[in-house]
Amino acid sequence: MSEHIGSRIYELRSYYGIGQKELAEGICTQGNISHIEKGNQLPNSDILFQIAKKLGVGVQYFFEDYEAPRNNYIEDTCEMIRHYLHKHEYERAYSIINTELKNPLFRRADLKKFLLWQKSVCHFHLFSKEEAIDLLEVAIDIKIGHSRALSMLDIELFTSSAIMLTDLGxxxxxxxxxxxxxxxxxxxxxxxxGNIKIPIRILYNSSINFYRDNDFINSYERANQGIKLCLENDSLYLLGELYYQAGISSFKTGGKDYLSLIESSLWLLKKKESSHVEYINEKYNYYKSLDPQVNSIEV
Incomplete structure (x- = not known):
């Protein structure tokens, strides 16, 4: 136990660039800190409490491997990374990720898995797409809990890997x-x-993959599965995009419902002021011009 506590104090102190003398100030002697970090001395509760306070963690951090200390910091950092990726600011996200991979606060398996996942996405856009997929496989191989345990994070990693493979053809x-x-x-x-967005996202991107592979029947089927899932769960997440995907797939298979599907897509995407409205409207007018006999509502 003393070695475990000592190593965790050393990791945090080193990460923040705090010397032993600075950490010891007002708490104990520098020699005490040295002995504690080497595992030769077990600090009493008062000293450990003061060390934890100075390092910005709870006392439980030194005893529990699976406790997430400074949850606000971790959550804020993860949210910041997601924000930069959403804005396609990959360089900024990449820099944060590389810094936090050295941070002992992110030692937990699921947090490291998350960081490597996000790093692979940045790598895909900034450097080598093939290397990004290899990095994602490393993240997938990190086990969370029991080797048979399934996590939503694992499922999202498989989805990201599939999206990358689609991009590579x-x-x-x-x-x-x-x-x-x-x-x-x-x-x-x-x-x-809950987590309904995950299967919807899988079905949507899977439909795109089938479409690009010229498998329009399966593309149509996956899009319709996504639409059904959205409607059953009263979710608008990707619903407009799914209607469009179903519409263009239906057109390719000679279906009769493609115009009504694209109309539904346009209506939903206009409601959320999507940047894709103009493009889809052009496609709709093109499809409509191919069959002027179709009586369709205006959108």
Whole structure:
């Protein structure tokens, strides 16, 4: 126990660039800190409390491997990374990720897995796409809890890997990843509660993958599965995009419902002021011009 506590104090002190003398000030002697870090001395509760306070963690951090200290910092950092990725500011996100990978506060398996996942996304856009996929595989291999345990994070990693493979034109490999993600989600103990965005996102991107592989029947089927899931759960998440995907897939298969599907897409995307409205409206007018006999409502 003394070695464990000592090593965790050393890790945090080193990360923040605090010397032993500075940490000891007002608490104990520098020699005490040296002995504690080496595991030769077990600090009493008062000293440990003061060390924890100076290092910005709770006392439980030194005893519990799976406790997430400074949750606000961790949550804020993860949210900042997501924000920069959403804004396509990959350089800024990449810099933060590389810094936090050295931070002992992110030692927990799920946090390290998250950082490597986000790093692979940045790497995909900034450097080598193939290396990004390899990095994502490293993240996937990190086990959270029992080796048989399934996590939503794992499912999202499989989805990201599939999206990357689609971008590289490796459609068959991407399909395998999407199918794995769908199977894992169905097996997840919480698949019926919340997290509805995850399967919707899988179905939407899987539909795109099939479409690019010229498999328009499966593209249409996956898009319709996504639409059904949205409607059953009163979710608007990607619903407009799914209607559009179903519409263009229907057109390719000679279906009769493609105009009504794209109309639904336009209506929903206009409501949320999507940047894709102008493009989809042009596509709608093009499809409509191919069949002037179709009586359609104005959008």
């Amino acid at each position: 490796q459609y068959k490999q991407a399909t395998l990843k999407y199918n794995t993600a769908i199977k894992k989600f169905k097996k997840h103990p919480h698949s019926n509660y």
